Amino acid sequence: MAIKQTKAQKKVQYDKKLCSLLDQYSQVLIAIADNVGSNQLQNIRKGLRGDSVVLMGKNTLIRRCIRLHAENSGNANYLNLLPLLVGNVGLIFTKGDLKEVSEEVTKYKVGAPARVGLVAPIDVIVPPGNTGLDPSQTSFFQVLNIPTKINKGTVEIITPVELIKKGDKVGSSEAALLAKLGIRPFSYGLVVTSVYDNGSVFSPEVLDLTEDDRIEKFAVGVSMVASLSLAISYPTVAAAPHMFINGYKNVLAVAVATEYSFPLAKKVKEYLKDPSKFAVVTAAAPVAAADSSAAPAAKEEKKEEPEEESDEDIGFSLFDD
Known part of the structure; x- marks a missing residue:
């Protein structure tokens, strides 16, 4: 023992x-x-x-x-x-x-019945249909304002009814009706x-959270760190690429405004001295496109030429006398 x-x-x-x-x-x-x-x-x-x-x-x-x-x-x-x-x-x-x-x-x-005084964790809706109860039980439905009718000697609920709302306490009438209908509305x-x-x-x-959600939240965090670092000029791994780019822009601006130069700035200075170079570059693309579109058209014309020559070779026409 x-x-x-x-x-x-x-x-x-x-x-x-x-x-x-x-x-x-x-x-x-x-x-x-x-x-x-x-x-x-x-x-x-x-x-x-x-x-x-x-x-x-x-x-x-x-x-x-x-x-x-x-x-x-x-x-x-x-x-x-x-x-x-x-x-x-x-x-x-x-x-x-x-x-x-x-x-x-x-x-x-596990399903559980609605006990009196219990706070409902969900909404309880009584579905329409035959309840199997005899007409003497209609008093329960009348107290709760549930529309019913007598069908083949039993009580039938006409429309679905929201019996208990989430957060409300279960009353004695609601608990008795759910018990008679055999409904166990709650699960615990x-x-x-x-x-x-x-x-x-x-x-x-x-x-x-999924892997995509984590990546998205991480990216938002990195952008916030980068923004804060740039605002207070404090170097971090997240802000380093932006700082390098901003620094390059500043050096390039100094080189353009002065005679100081470096290999990457020479090309920019050439464009600024002769803006027509921009026009040459932009005009080259439409010309090339026009040439490429004209080439197929020329090929199509060439394909039609043999048909005209073949008519001449025959030596007569359907409209000749």
């Missing part, structure tokens, strides 16, 4: 387990566990078994363990988890891909709210 542990012994054992997980894992998903039953949580543990561990517990106990571990190990990164331990939350320690683990967690959702499971990765904490939406 197993010996029942005291509260103090359970706390010591919990401390050892949490400290061991903090030493082994550098990635943690923080998930809300509202309305999640023990059987459902057990199924989630089984589904994540291998590279992930789900740990539940009192927030005060978890905070205490994290603080002690940070002091003893000298690793203060896990202190970033403390502000996230609010409400009914659990920790999912993992060594796998964060996005894959987060998607796996969302698979284990672990909901990942924050992600911890080697000291960094961010929203789970970051996990949905």
